[in-house]
Amino acid sequence: MKQILVTGATGELGTTVIETLLKTMKAENISVLTRKEESKTEFEQKGLKAFIGQYSDVESLEKAIENVDTVLLISSGDQGDRMQEHKNVIDTAKKKGVKNIAYTSRSLKDKNTLVNKLMTEHFLTEDYIKESGLKYIIFRNALYMDVLPLFVGKHVFEKGILQPAGNGKVAYVLKAEQAEAIANVLMNENFENQTLNFTGSDAYSFYDVATVLTELSGKQVAYKSVEVESFKKIMLDNGVPEPMVKKIVAFNLDIKNGQEATVTNELQHYLGRKPTNLKEGLKIVFNL
Known part of the structure; x- marks a missing residue:
């Protein structure tokens, strides 16, 4: 039995x-790394081996990885030195x-033409894993459908969707289904x-998102694709910090350029069912 x-x-x-792992694995075969003492206690009460630590603290990593044969590296946030x-x-x-070692990367079409340079760190991490000599599985995950409320804003049903993404499409997936499939592979x-x-x-544009939100809510939701400079001015005038505006623009331009549109059946295979479609997913993430 693997020690993960x-x-x-x-x-x-x-x-x-x-x-998902706990459905078929013994808790004692699962180790976890957490930053919080209260979370450590909760995991231990369930029978898991829990360790306090973080990616920047090598000593804590050494304790957590002791006697483990498989590591799932969930990608770090972009607040620190992620690489x-x-x-x-x-x-x-x-x-x-x-x-x-397994790693949660991103499903993007071409690393050489990415606008969002933060995403290139995923590919650099992939390369570093391959050079390490460890056996690996890389999960290139699609953009989570769960982030759509953040993208379109709190007032989407009053003001519609305004983004500089053109007719670009995204093969959205619910985060929970990504996680379930990852666990199935690990096991x-x-x-x-x-x-x-x-x-x-399937892959969907913001036009598709607007159409489905209209159908689900009974309120007319329109998508307007705007030029980048106009979008930046609107966001800055609304008080959105400039670094965040740059990040949003980069995400949108990669969508516009087809970076997020790749569709495969690999998630379906490891889920054992079709992933949730846009309509059912939007019901969940918008509580409709």
């Missing part, structure tokens, strides 16, 4: 991975004799240096 360490254990993705944090986990896994697959693209069964 799940990093980022208290995030939404990590939580669902753990819940160094990822390298710390990978290097420690290698040092401690871990056999297998059942041998690590043979695979890269899996976990996407929805």
